[in-house]
């Protein structure tokens with residue numbers, strides 16, 4: 001767990017307020033991110049967890065303004081990066097921030113790296129876009145960056161193509177590209193999911209080292225609570241487009257409150273457990289079109305569900321010390337009947 005004390009500073013590098021991101025399906029708008037608010041402080045690593053389909057990627061694409069143009073759009077809310085509103089920013093302006101101030105790495109580097117260009121070309125492109133460097137300087141800097149992410153023959157690798165590298169090496173290259181301009185915020189969307197366990201650990205260690213060295217903030221999107229325990233300061237648990245629990249990493253692991261968080265915890269493989277004993281949560285996350293109109297969205301799968309959970313919509317309420325939970329089992333002084341907040 002990250003014990004970086006400066007993570008406790010009060011200034012917010014990123015502030016997301018009441019964000020709603022919707023997709024148009026058959027002419028109707030559905031919220032994939034629904035009234036989501038959170039902050040990221042300088043040097044903080046904030047984990048966003050939840051099963052597939054909970055809205056983690058749509059949330060990160062909204063922050064980067066990379067939603068698929070024809071279907072997805074930010075319906076309401078604010079995204080404030082270092083005091084600047086991104087949600088209203090023109091594409092041209094956001095291009096100056098993307099890659100330079102905020103970078104992103106994705107699960108599968110093959111889809112982000114261009115197969116027809118060399119690694120060096122792709123690194124140099126980012127450097128030349130955002131810095132006043134000659135080509136020779138950019139190439140030299142690319143070699144240094146590759147070295148800094150643990151690539152042993154960087155002078156040779158700059159002239160190689162993505163398909164010539166292993167998955168772990170490609171992810172190191174993606175990290176090199178993402179940190180090329182020393183961004184202040186890195187959004188990592190399942191950065192190690194496609195890798196085998198040993199390589200996963202190496203990549204997470206590398207990200208942690210770079211984060212500590214550069215002092216950047218990180219939003220780490222994962223479905224893996226083991227990764228969260230290893231890396232994060234704060235954790236946001238999402239279910240069906242909403243935040244259901246938000247707290248610091250120690251509290252989440254020692255005092256989880258939401259039944260969904262507790263089930264995610266139980267699904268973590270234990271060292272001494274036989275594979276067949278591993279639990280997973282029964283049922284699936286509702287699709288956008290099948291989202292319940294009222295009540296708690298997790299009620300159908302919740303072992304603690306009460307009859308009122310079907311029609312009273314819980315709100316994200318503060319318990320103590322910034323621990324927030326959206327569940328009728330906890331203090332819900334003003335639950336909204338019949339309204340899906």
Ligand SMILES: Nc1ncnc2c1ncn2[C@@H]1O[C@H](COP(=O)(O)OP(=O)(O)OP(=O)(O)O)[C@@H](O)[C@H]1O
Pocket residue numbers: 023032050051052053054055056057058059068071072223286287288
């Ligand atoms: N382009 C799209 N058009 C319509 N619906 C979409 C689109 N992209 C995502 N969605 C829907 O938005 C919801 C949230 O998806 P999202 O990809 O953010 O989930 P996730 O938690 O990141 O899952 P995963 O871990 O599988 O990436 C899902 O119901 C998904 O089907």
